[in-house]
Amino acid sequence: MTDPLPTPLPLQEGEMLAAIDLGSNSFHMVVAQYLLGQLRVVDRLRETVRLADGLDARGGLSAEARQRAYACLSRFGQRIRDIPPQRVRAIATNTVRKLASPQAFLMPAESALGHAIEVVAGREEARLIYLGVAHTQPAKRGRLRLVLDIGGGSTECIIGSGLDTIERESVQLGCVATTRKYFSDGKLSRKRWNAALTDVATSFQPFAARYRELGWDDAIGTSGTNKAIGDVCAAMKLTKGSVLADALPQVRDQLLRARSIDTIDLPSLPEDRRPVIAGGLLVLEAAFHALALERMAVSKAALREGVLYDMLERGGDDDPRDSSVLALMKRYGIDTLQAGRVEATALRLFDQVAGAWQLEIDDRLMLSRAARLHELGLTIAHSQYHVHGAYVVEHTDIAGFSRQQQQFLAAVIRSQRRKIPKQVFEALPDRLLPAARHTAALLRLAVLIHRAHEADPIPRLDAQVDGDRLTLTLDERWVDARPLLKADLDDEPAKIAPLGISLRLQTR
Numbered sequence: 001m002t003d004p005l006p007t008p009l010p011l012q013e014g015e016m017l018a019a020i021d022l023g024s025n026s027f028h029m030v031v032a033q034y035l036l037g038q039l040r041v042v043d044r045l046r047e048t049v050r051l052a053d054g055l056d057a058r059g060g061l062s063a064e065a066r067q068r069a070y071a072c073l074s075r076f077g078q079r080i081r082d083i084p085p086q087r088v089r090a091i092a093t094n095t096v097r098k099l100a101s102p103q104a105f106l107m108p109a110e111s112a113l114g115h116a117i118e119v120v121a122g123r124e125e126a127r128l129i130y131l132g133v134a135h136t137q138p139a140k141r142g143r144l145r146l147v148l149d150i151g152g153g154s155t156e157c158i159i160g161s162g163l164d165t166i167e168r169e170s171v172q173l174g175c176v177a178t179t180r181k182y183f184s185d186g187k188l189s190r191k192r193w194n195a196a197l198t199d200v201a202t203s204f205q206p207f208a209a210r211y212r213e214l215g216w217d218d219a220i221g222t223s224g225t226n227k228a229i230g231d232v233c234a235a236m237k238l239t240k241g242s243v244l245a246d247a248l249p250q251v252r253d254q255l256l257r258a259r260s261i262d263t264i265d266l267p268s269l270p271e272d273r274r275p276v277i278a279g280g281l282l283v284l285e286a287a288f289h290a291l292a293l294e295r296m297a298v299s300k301a302a303l304r305e306g307v308l309y310d311m312l313e314r315g316g317d318d319d320p321r322d323s324s325v326l327a328l329m330k331r332y333g334i335d336t337l338q339a340g341r342v343e344a345t346a347l348r349l350f351d352q353v354a355g356a357w358q359l360e361i362d363d364r365l366m367l368s369r370a371a372r373l374h375e376l377g378l379t380i381a382h383s384q385y386h387v388h389g390a391y392v393v394e395h396t397d398i399a400g401f402s403r404q405q406q407q408f409l410a411a412v413i414r415s416q417r418r419k420i421p422k423q424v425f426e427a428l429p430d431r432l433l434p435a436a437r438h439t440a441a442l443l444r445l446a447v448l449i450h451r452a453h454e455a456d457p458i459p460r461l462d463a464q465v466d467g468d469r470l471t472l473t474l475d476e477r478w479v480d481a482r483p484l485l486k487a488d489l490d491d492e493p494a495k496i497a498p499l500g501i502s503l504r505l506q507t508r
Contacts, residue, residue, distance in 0.1 A: 024152025059100030094153030118402035122170025132306030179279030225280030
């Protein structure tokens, strides 16, 4: 087994953290302070942005939606101006996932916020939502809980126990998107509602039976739709804030009496929730039917709280990304001894050039993970295994990783050997390109040096850089005794050039 991964700087007493949720309906930010091993919330901000309202069928985003988003992020950025970048995480969800050109939105968005923005897959979003609920409302040991989060553009369904998820699903249903799809003209009717309910219910069918068979002890709803409907149920004296199966038809009947979205009159419904409540209630009713729910409590915790606790874990010894990497190594039968050799050499080179190349601890962690996974594609085929491995890493749901992080790992793994395609780094934002190219170069050299899978340690190995000129110095006798390695080294300066690296090799 390989050694534990290097860890980032641990959280210090009194440090501030911030989590931002770029939802499809609302943007949220929570600021917390780390005290006595716990998080104490010191500020919350929420703005209704309706990002999904500006999304078209081709993946374009309207100028109005963009400007609402940038203005909100600028205000959020002012609040967290003094918090270090490594203690801020901004997460973009369904609407940004659907954009045809996400970087066209993300670059000005990051500039407005003053921090990087991560795009997460639906199942990673589900994991973070569950983490927020699990930490905020701890359950008795051994009890299973269902968490249902209805957002603006997607709905996440999770079954978990303790702090761990067992099942995670994300469906393309949300209060904004569903309202636009079925009630775009603003008109409401029972006939239209019933037809839409049948259609929406089909999205839950692929996993509903599996969920019902596994079962749960408690059901919890999160995010604005569930909270709003819980408040409406309480105001109508149907429940005391939870949602009951026999209460939903009464809420729906009251909503349909309006016959128009503009005239919906539900008690305790916030004004900014009225334009999207029809779609949210439709999704919730379909979920209750498909999952055979009888009662659902409502939680104040959601994605943003999960992001905070995920940051807390990353600052300690429980980074979920490490567990995910180890799980992939086991699943794909990776040679841990070879992975460890390549990792050790890659990090040896990294530590010698990090200062000159302005590489950080997060880059070192990504290099470690890429080294551990570099032979993943061998399970599929030896031929082009670097291509197969990169594809799996980019397209698998890997807990703890954002899309950009998976794309970073995939690009580094894809570049480890043979010809480097021009488009290999195209998916990455500009801010990640220098680190991706440099770590790819270091992994490539480590893989080349260990091509023979020898167990013997490597003699002295020195790396020096001047700009993008890299000089690698090896032991002459050791290289001369390995003619295959010598031939590979002679060819490498030309092969590594597409990374923007000018390589000079010398022996001592």
